[in-house]
Structure formats: C-alpha cells, structure tokens
Amino acid sequence: MISIHNEPQPTDLGDVRVANRAVVLRHVRLHAPCSRADIAARTGLNKATVSSLVAELIEQRLVRETGLTENRVGRPATMLVLDGEPYAALGLQIGADELVAVAIDLGGNRLLTWRRAFAAGAVPPAETLRALAALARRAVGRVTAQGRTVLGLTLGVPGLVDSAGAVPLATALGWRDVPVAAELRAALREPAFAVGVDTVANLAALAELRHGAYAGTADLVHLTGGITVGAGIIAAGRLLRGGRGFAGEIGHVSLDPAGPVCSCGGRGCLTALVGLPAVVRRLLPDAEADGPITDYLPELDRIVALARQDDPTVLSGLADTGRHLGRGVAVLADLLNPEAVVLGDHFATLAPWLLPAARSELAARALAPGAGGCRLDASTLDTAAALGGATAALATVEAGRLPTR
Amino acid sequence: MISIHNEPQPTDLGDVRVANRAVVLRHVRLHAPCSRADIAARTGLNKATVSSLVAELIEQRLVRETGLTENRVGRPATMLVLDGEPYAALGLQIGADELVAVAIDLGGNRLLTWRRAFAAGAVPPAETLRALAALARRAVGRVTAQGRTVLGLTLGVPGLVDSAGAVPLATALGWRDVPVAAELRAALREPAFAVGVDTVANLAALAELRHGAYAGTADLVHLTGGITVGAGIIAAGRLLRGGRGFAGEIGHVSLDPAGPVCSCGGRGCLTALVGLPAVVRRLLPDAEADGPITDYLPELDRIVALARQDDPTVLSGLADTGRHLGRGVAVLADLLNPEAVVLGDHFATLAPWLLPAARSELAARALAPGAGGCRLDASTLDTAAALGGATAALATVEAGRLPTR
Numbered sequence: 001m002i003s004i005h006n007e008p009q010p011t012d013l014g015d016v017r018v019a020n021r022a023v024v025l026r027h028v029r030l031h032a033p034c035s036r037a038d039i040a041a042r043t044g045l046n047k048a049t050v051s052s053l054v055a056e057l058i059e060q061r062l063v064r065e066t067g068l069t070e071n072r073v074g075r076p077a078t079m080l081v082l083d084g085e086p087y088a089a090l091g092l093q094i095g096a097d098e099l100v101a102v103a104i105d106l107g108g109n110r111l112l113t114w115r116r117a118f119a120a121g122a123v124p125p126a127e128t129l130r131a132l133a134a135l136a137r138r139a140v141g142r143v144t145a146q147g148r149t150v151l152g153l154t155l156g157v158p159g160l161v162d163s164a165g166a167v168p169l170a171t172a173l174g175w176r177d178v179p180v181a182a183e184l185r186a187a188l189r190e191p192a193f194a195v196g197v198d199t200v201a202n203l204a205a206l207a208e209l210r211h212g213a214y215a216g217t218a219d220l221v222h223l224t225g226g227i228t229v230g231a232g233i234i235a236a237g238r239l240l241r242g243g244r245g246f247a248g249e250i251g252h253v254s255l256d257p258a259g260p261v262c263s264c265g266g267r268g269c270l271t272a273l274v275g276l277p278a279v280v281r282r283l284l285p286d287a288e289a290d291g292p293i294t295d296y297l298p299e300l301d302r303i304v305a306l307a308r309q310d311d312p313t314v315l316s317g318l319a320d321t322g323r324h325l326g327r328g329v330a331v332l333a334d335l336l337n338p339e340a341v342v343l344g345d346h347f348a349t350l351a352p353w354l355l356p357a358a359r360s361e362l363a364a365r366a367l368a369p370g371a372g373g374c375r376l377d378a379s380t381l382d383t384a385a386a387l388g389g390a391t392a393a394l395a396t397v398e399a400g401r402l403p404t405r
Numbered sequence: 406m407i408s409i410h411n412e413p414q415p416t417d418l419g420d421v422r423v424a425n426r427a428v429v430l431r432h433v434r435l436h437a438p439c440s441r442a443d444i445a446a447r448t449g450l451n452k453a454t455v456s457s458l459v460a461e462l463i464e465q466r467l468v469r470e471t472g473l474t475e476n477r478v479g480r481p482a483t484m485l486v487l488d489g490e491p492y493a494a495l496g497l498q499i500g501a502d503e504l505v506a507v508a509i510d511l512g513g514n515r516l517l518t519w520r521r522a523f524a525a526g527a528v529p530p531a532e533t534l535r536a537l538a539a540l541a542r543r544a545v546g547r548v549t550a551q552g553r554t555v556l557g558l559t560l561g562v563p564g565l566v567d568s569a570g571a572v573p574l575a576t577a578l579g580w581r582d583v584p585v586a587a588e589l590r591a592a593l594r595e596p597a598f599a600v601g602v603d604t605v606a607n608l609a610a611l612a613e614l615r616h617g618a619y620a621g622t623a624d625l626v627h628l629t630g631g632i633t634v635g636a637g638i639i640a641a642g643r644l645l646r647g648g649r650g651f652a653g654e655i656g657h658v659s660l661d662p663a664g665p666v667c668s669c670g671g672r673g674c675l676t677a678l679v680g681l682p683a684v685v686r687r688l689l690p691d692a693e694a695d696g697p698i699t700d701y702l703p704e705l706d707r708i709v710a711l712a713r714q715d716d717p718t719v720l721s722g723l724a725d726t727g728r729h730l731g732r733g734v735a736v737l738a739d740l741l742n743p744e745a746v747v748l749g750d751h752f753a754t755l756a757p758w759l760l761p762a763a764r765s766e767l768a769a770r771a772l773a774p775g776a777g778g779c780r781l782d783a784s785t786l787d788t789a790a791a792l793g794g795a796t797a798a799l800a801t802v803e804a805g806r807l808p809t810r
Contacts, residue, residue, distance in 0.1 A: 168774055169773070169774065218648070233740075236646070240641070242624050242640070243624040243744035243777065244773070249742075250740060252739060330658075336645070336647050337647020337648055338647060365659070367574070372649050
C-alpha cells in the first residue's frame with residue numbers, strides 16, 4: 001500500500017529518450033500490431049515523440065511497418081510490429097548430465113536449442129568451461145551465418161554466483177571459487193558481445209517472466225530441480241538478488257533437523273529431500289547397486305515409466321516427495337507471497353504425480369489463507385535457464401539503449 | 406549483474422518535475438547543509454532547474470536557507486537545510502501489552518513517543534481500534550497545537566495486512582478478517598489526513614532503512630519479536646510485499662516437524678521456538694503457576710534481571726533461544742541474502758545473551774560463505790514500527806508531491 005522509493009533518480013533529457021524508447025519497444029512487444037497513434041494514446045507520450053522514436057527504431061530494424069492498416073474512421077494508420085530479426089542473443093546452461101545452448105532473436109523467437117550430454121560434476125571446472133565455449137562458438141557461428149548480430153551471452157550455473165560472475169560455491173558441481181565469467185570470456189577469445197553469468201534459477205525465473213505460462217506476473221518464483229534445488233525470485237517485477245547476489249538458496253534450507261544428510265553438510269535440506277539424486281535413491285533403491293549413479297536423466301525416465309504403470313512403491317515415493325516439496329514451497333509462500341511458484345526440471349517431469357500432494361501441503365502449511373493466492377504449477381518451458389540467459393542478454397536493448405552493430 | 410526492468414514507464418514533464426523535486430529533497434536530507442550549486446553538481450540537474458525547485462520548496466517550507474555561506478572562491482553560496490518543521494506524521498503500533506504512538510516532522514525529528522499499557526489480545530478488535538483512535542486524536546491535537554499540519558498516519562499490526570488495509574489473520578491478537586483501515590478511519594471521524602495500515606514488521610523495516618544503524622542499506626531485514634515473529638524485508642531499497650501484501654511471514658515457517666505446537670496449529674514454527682511467550686515459558690517455568698500470563702513485559706524484565714545475575718538456567722535457555730533464532734535468520738540469509746538482519750522487540754532486549762549463539766548458528770547454517778555477508782545485530786531504534794509508520798506517512802511528500810495545507 002505504501003511505496004517508498006529509496007533512491008529517486010534525477011532525469012535528464014538523454015535518459016528520458018532512452019526510457020521512452022524502452023516504453024515504445026515494450027508497447028509494441030505486448031500490443032503489436034499497433035499504430036503510432038495507439039502507442040501515443042496508450043503510453044501518454046505525445047505523437048511527435050512517438051513518431052521520432054519509431055523512426056529511429058525502424059532504422060535500427062528493431063521495429064517494422066506491416067502492410068496492414070487499422071480499420072477506422074479517418075486516415076488509415078500503418079501498423080507496427082517488433083522486428084528485431086537482425087539481433088540475437090545466446091543462453092547457456094549447465095544442467096544435470098548436459099550442457100544446453102539456446103539462441104533467440106529480439107522478438108523472442110527461438111533460433112536454436114542444442115543439448116549436449118556432459119557430466120559437469122565429474123570433470124574439472126576448466127573442462128566444463130572449455131566445452132561451454134566450444135558450444136557457444138558453434139551456436140554463434142550458426143546465428144551469425146543467418147545474418148544476425150549476437151548482442152550477448154549469459155551462462156546459467158547451478159550454484160552461488162557473485163556480482164562479478166564468479167562462483168564461490170556450487171555443491172552440485174563440486175565447484176569452489178571458480179572465476180566463471182573471466183574464464184568463459186577467455187575461452188571465447190575476445191567475443192564482440194557481452195558475457196554474463198547468473199544462477200540457473202535466476203535465469204529460469206526471467207524466462208518465466210517473459211515467456212512462461214505466468215509471463216508478466218510481478219511476484220513469481222521458479223524452482224529449479226536437478227542435482228540441486230534453487231529459487232529464482234521475481235519480486236515486484238524484478239529479480240531479487242540480495243546484497244551479494246546470493247538470494248534464492250532455498251535448496252539448503254533445513255526443513256527437518258532429523259532429516260537425511262545433504263551434500264552441503266547439513267541435515268534435512270530441501271535438496272536432500274527432493275533433489276534429483278534424493279528422488280532417484282528414494283524411488284529406485286536398486287539404482288546404486290552397480291556403483292554410484294553417473295547419469296540421472298535415464299533414471300528419471302525409469303521413474304516416469306514406472307509411475308505410468310502405477311507402480312505402488314514409486315507412486316508412494318512420489319507422493320512423499322510431493323509433500324516435502326510442498327513444505328519447501330510453503331516457505332517461499334510465507335516469506336515472499338508470490339502469485340505463483342513454477343516448478344522446473346525433474347519437478348516438471350514428475351509434476352503429474354508430485355503436484356496433488358505438494359498443493360495440499362502448501363495449502364495446509366502456508367500461514368495466509370489460500371496460501372496467500374499462491375498458485376503451484378509445472379513450468380511449460382523447455383530449457384528455461386538457457387532461454388532466460390538469452391533473454392537477459394537482450395536486456396540493454398529492451399531498456400532503450402540502441403545496439404551497436 | 407543483469408537488471409531487467411519489467412515495466413518501463415513513460416515520462417512526461419509533470420512527472421519529471423515531481424521526480425526532480427524528490428531528488429532535490431533527498432539530496433538536502435542526506436547532504437545538508439548544501440548549496441544550490443552543490444545540488445546541481447551532485448545530482449546532474451541543471452542550475453536553473455535546481456533554483457526553480459528550491460524556490461518552490463522554500464515557499465512550501467520544506468527547505469530553508471541557513472545564515473551560513475560556503476567557504477569558497479567566488480560569490481558566497483547560501484546553504485540549504487531541510488525544514489519540514491510545519492509538517493508532521495503519526496505512527497501507531499499494537500505491541501505486546503501496549504499501544505504506541507510516535508510523531509515525527511519531515512526532518513525525521515521525534516515530536517512525541519507515547520506508550521499506553523493495553524492488552525490488545527484480550528479484548529475485541531473494535532475496542533483496540535477505539536483505543537488507538539483516542540490515542541491518535543490526542544497525539545494529533547498535541548502536534549497541531551504546535552502549529553504543525555499532520556500529513557498522515559500509519560498503524561502497524563502484528564499480523565497479515567492486505568492491500569486494502571484489512572487484516573485477514575493476526576494470530577497474536579486472535580483477529581480474523583478485521584477491516585482495520587476502514588474501522589480506524591471511522592473511529593477517527595473523517596480525519597483530514599491519509600490513514601494507512603501495514604504490518605509492524607514492514608513498518609519497522611522502513612524505520613531501519615531511514616533511521617536505524619543500517620540506514621540506507623539496500624538489502625535489509627528487520628525481525629520483529631513480541632507475541633509473534635515477523636520479517637520486514639527491504640530488497641534493493643524497497644519493501645518486499647508479494648502479490649497480496651503477505652510477504653515476510655517467517656514466524657510460521659516450521660523449522661522442526663517434531664518441534665513444539667504453535668498458536669497457528671503448526672509445529673516447530675519460529676514463533677513457537679523464539680516468540681516472547683515461548684521464551685517466557687522456556688526461561689521462567691514458574692510464570693504460569695498462577696494461571697495464564699497476561700502481561701509479558703514484566704516477565705521479560707525478570708529474565709533480564711536473572712541473566713544479569715548469571716542465572717545458569719536462564720543463560721542456558723537464552724543460548725538455546727539464540728540457536729533457534731540463528732536458524733531462522735539463516736533461512737532469511739539463504740533466501741534473501743540481506744546485508745543485515747536487525748532484531749527488534751524482545752530480541753533486542755535480550756540481544757547480549759542471544760547474539761553469540763545466533764551468530765554462530767547463522768554462520769554454520771547459511772549456504773553462502775560468511776552467511777553471504779549478512780550481519781546480525783540488535784536494533785538501536787525504540788518503538789521501530791510506530792516510527793516507521795510515521796515515516797511511511799511522509800512518503801508522498803518525499804516522492805516530490807507538494808503537501809496541501
């Protein structure tokens with residue numbers, strides 16, 4: 001109800017132009033096809049300003065005119081749509097058992113989605129970063145060959161990422177103090193575009209905000225699964241990062257001091273209860289009979305097959321997992337009061353069997369009536385973190401800064 | 406590292422003036438005494454704009470010229486300071502065993518701090534709201550008699566507060582579905598000023614952000630104590646509210662499924678482990694011998710007296726309490742990565758005995774090295790929520806809107 005802006009910012013005319021350019025771009029993205037008059041009427045900008053901004057955006061090929069005209073009284077108006085075809089960005093993601101690359105154009109169209117089997121937890125960090133750089137170079141080559149300019153690349157890492165793009169700790173990978181952004185830039189050999197690093201959870205949350213079933217929801221959490229569990233938190237339309245960029249680490253919050261031991265050294269952490277290794281161990285007690293599990297995705301496929309056959313042990317284990325998951329989501333609901341929590345990775349794969357128990361537990365545990373309006377659903381996005389990485393790399397243009405080609 | 410603004414807003418010239426007025430006010434608040442030239446140089450606004458805005462602010466008595474001049478080469482510059490003396494706002498707070506009223510002027514100076522013994526949990530909501538209205542009317546009368554205009558009033562309630570100022574649930578008070586803002590406005594009989602309602606935790610966090618030892622810290626949590634426990638979360642300089650305004654409910658997050666039963670019906674909630682009633686029961690097992698406890702503050706005084714005498718049972722109970730508290734703070738650190746968590750109410754009173762164990766537990770439990778830089782300290786503010794309520798009521802003027810007298 002009360003809104004205190006901590007830091008009002010002075011506005012000069014250059015900033016105004018950048019801000020207004022962002023407003024026009026956003027309006028076209030959300031409401032295309034639309035006319036210049038529509039934009040002026042709906043944004044409150046005057047018509048001359050809109051015309052001047054649109055001219056510039058057309059010249060930069062960020063917006064284009066369609067052949068269509070608006071059906072109305074008076075002079076027919078030319079309709080505008082987002083162009084953005086000349087511009088692309090890349091997202092990379094270190095997943096369980098795989099590396100992923102996604103490229104999109106400024107209009108949000110997927111240009112490529114590549115998955116490469118790779119066990120990042122089993123090799124030194126430098127080897128993973130070399131493999132990522134090789135994957136990125138091939139993807140950039142493909143996109144460039146189509147006549148597009150790559151504006152940026154963002155890598156998603158399952159772990160803590162600091163504001164310089166270094167990873168102090170990634171328990172899922174066994175990484176400690178790895179200068180990821182610096183090493184990736186070096187491995188890419190002076191790329192002409194910006195290289196960023198963020199957590200898979202943050203990037204997946206950005207993908208949800210822009211491309212998911214709850215796109216545009218101001219208070220939204222994406223819960224990543226896989227080897228570790230993490231939350232990407234959108235609060236009031238922005239990613240919540242905290243003081244050093246380490247927010248969202250729900251995976252190592254202890255829900256039960258008497259619970260199973262976790263890879264972080266704690267007990268009863270959400271990761272130890274519902275992370276992919278914990279789920280495989282709970283549901284497929286035989287999986288470790290031949291030694292440690294190296295690939296989790298085939299085991300996940302086995303679980304799905306058994307669940308589809310109504311295997312009673314697997315169904316009961318999935319219901320238990322759903323209850324633990326619901327307790328974790330209730331913590332998010334109590335602290336953040338999101339409008340929706342969206343489940344990614346193995347939670348999305350197993351959603352048909354996890355959601356009933358998880359939703360009951362959320363409703364029973366959260367303090368606010370009806371869990372404060374929090375919906376719980378599976379993500380509809382494939383490779384959300386990589387998609388979010390590509391989305392994040394387009395942020396400067398969307399904020400109204402013109403690209404340099 | 407990446408910042409995606411979800412909703413760029415169009416800027417028109419009226420907005421620019423309001424925004425720039427807020428920038429000038431803020432600069433004077435933080436850097437007074439300062440000259441018009443200082444303001445222009447430090448904010449990037451041009452000198453003519455600053456002069457015009459300052460003239461208006463002086464006329465409204467929001468800023469005044471001092472007799473001082475700057476010691477420098479050239480024409481001496483007249484120095485400016487915040488005036489704001491003609492304007493005041495009121496904050497109210499429902500505390501354990503008491504109602505509190507605080508008034509401040511626009512410069513942040515306390516005009517009055519009144520505490521009135523009142524057991525809000527033992528009477529119907531309407532009686533508490535009538536008592537609050539009576540307290541507010543007397544405080545407004547006092548402030549008005551000093552020649553000041555009251556711009557607004559905000560009440561802090563220990564419970565869930567929705568965006569309309571209604572309270573769906575306040576377990577500490579036994580309230581359910583109370584339209585607090587509407588009833589308080591009615592009891593005040595058409596006040597000439599804005600009336601708002603928020604949680605005590607949110608208001609206390611605003612008070613910390615403005616007036617506390619960590620003032621200006623962008624990522625900050627205030628943890629309220631008393632009958633129930635709640636978090637007021639400042640993220641990136643703004644209060645985190647969530648979709649329906651119910652964020653910050655750490656008090657009913659279960660830390661132990663085998664823990665003590667809580668007033669919310671759950672088990673092992675942070676409130677059931679470290680709320681004031683739990684602490685009194687743990688440390689003073691005889692306190693309930695003569696029937697249910699009605700006043701908690703005298704029991705808190707007894708605990709402090711025994712701790713000062715190094716009573717071994719009390720010291721050991723306080724260390725246990727500190728450990729539980731540290732586990733709760735670790736959840737905040739993992740999810741929000743604040744730069745500081747500040748403890749209010751009985752946690753502040755008992756801080757000398759709680760902090761050592763709480764800090765150790767925080768360091769051991771939080772995933773990020775060094776708890777992600779999170780400091781844990783006692784609040785230095787008295788009646789933080791009421792102070793924050795008064796601060797919040799000044800927000801529209803601070804955002805650059807001129808007061809109407």
